Amino acid sequence: MSSRRDSITLELPNRAENIATARRAVADFAAEAGADHRAVELAVSEAVTNAIVHGYPNEGEGRVVVDAHLKADTLIVRVRDDGCGIRPNPGGRGLGIGLALIGRLSSGIKIEDHDEGGTVVTMRFELSGGQ
Amino acid sequence: MADRRDGEPVGDDGGLSPGEAGAAARANVISDEVRGVAVAGLEGEVDLSNVEIVERRLAETLFGERAGSVLDLSEIRFLDSSALRMLLNLGAMADEEGRKLHLVVAEGSFAAHVLEVTRFQDMLAIHPTVERAIDSLD
Numbered sequence: 001m002s003s004r005r006d007s008i009t010l011e012l013p014n015r016a017e018n019i020a021t022a023r024r025a026v027a028d029f030a031a032e033a034g035a036d037h038r039a040v041e042l043a044v045s046e047a048v049t050n051a052i053v054h055g056y057p058n059e060g061e062g063r064v065v066v067d068a069h070l071k072a073d074t075l076i077v078r079v080r081d082d083g084c085g086i087r088p089n090p091g092g093r094g095l096g097i098g099l100a101l102i103g104r105l106s107s108g109i110k111i112e113d114h115d116e117g118g119t120v121v122t123m124r125f126e127l128s129g130g131q
Numbered sequence: 132m133a134d135r136r137d138g139e140p141v142g143d144d145g146g147l148s149p150g151e152a153g154a155a156a157r158a159n160v161i162s163d164e165v166r167g168v169a170v171a172g173l174e175g176e177v178d179l180s181n182v183e184i185v186e187r188r189l190a191e192t193l194f195g196e197r198a199g200s201v202l203d204l205s206e207i208r209f210l211d212s213s214a215l216r217m218l219l220n221l222g223a224m225a226d227e228e229g230r231k232l233h234l235v236v237a238e239g240s241f242a243a244h245v246l247e248v249t250r251f252q253d254m255l256a257i258h259p260t261v262e263r264a265i266d267s268l269d
Binding site for chain 1: 154155156176178179180209211212213215241244245248249
């Protein structure tokens with residue numbers, strides 16, 4: 001009998017090539033849990049991209065921590081950086097719609113400053129939306 | 132009949148990716164010419180890590196002396212908002228050349244999902260097949 005994982009955690013250097021690693025891992029976890037893995041994959045990619053682009057605008061070294069766990073009928077995904085926090089970045093390489101897109105894909109999003117510095121983005125996904 | 136010229140993986144690990152093999156997003160650009168129209172097929176994944184090199188390669192493939200430009204996204208496995216920005220950039224390049232960029236997006240594909248969620252489908256010329264896209268140029 002296979003057992004379902006209750007949580008996963010990834011700690012990754014703040015490099016763009018790690019965005020794919022993070023989103024694939026969480027998407028696999030979401031699929032196992034019965035969440036809409038395509039929505040989760042895209043939302044995690046946007047959140048990790050934001051962490052790298054906005055948390056470290058000067059491309060200094062840092063890390064991004066992604067954890068996902070199940071709580072009742074909800075998948076909760078947190079993306080935390082230890083950078084300078086979310087702030088306007090007019091020279092950014094995205095469309096500037098990352099957070100709005102996460103809001104549309106998830107059932108809830110919360111953005112907080114972390115006590116030890118950096119930003120935490122918490123996203124919620126209902127498991128009933130699984131494929 | 133399609134004149135498949137090449138599939139062009141570019142990058143350190145054989146794909147349009149700057150990162151380590153098996154981890155970073157990888158993409159391939161497949162260049163075709165159909166009825167005198169430049170058709171680029173994009174496969175794999177596009178995100179912040181490889182979007183610049185993918186955009187450059189697509190621009191080389193799509194724009195030039197041929198009659199029109201069609202970008203087939205049916206086989207793309209993943210794209211994010213940085214890839215959407217790339218599509219807008221390519222559309223702007225097409226406009227500058229006095230042409231229009233036509234996208235092929237298969238129903239139910241990941242690209243269709245992203246374009247629907249972002250409501251970009253109303254901003255771009257989208258067709259269900261390459262043939263339909265080319266017919267629209269006639």
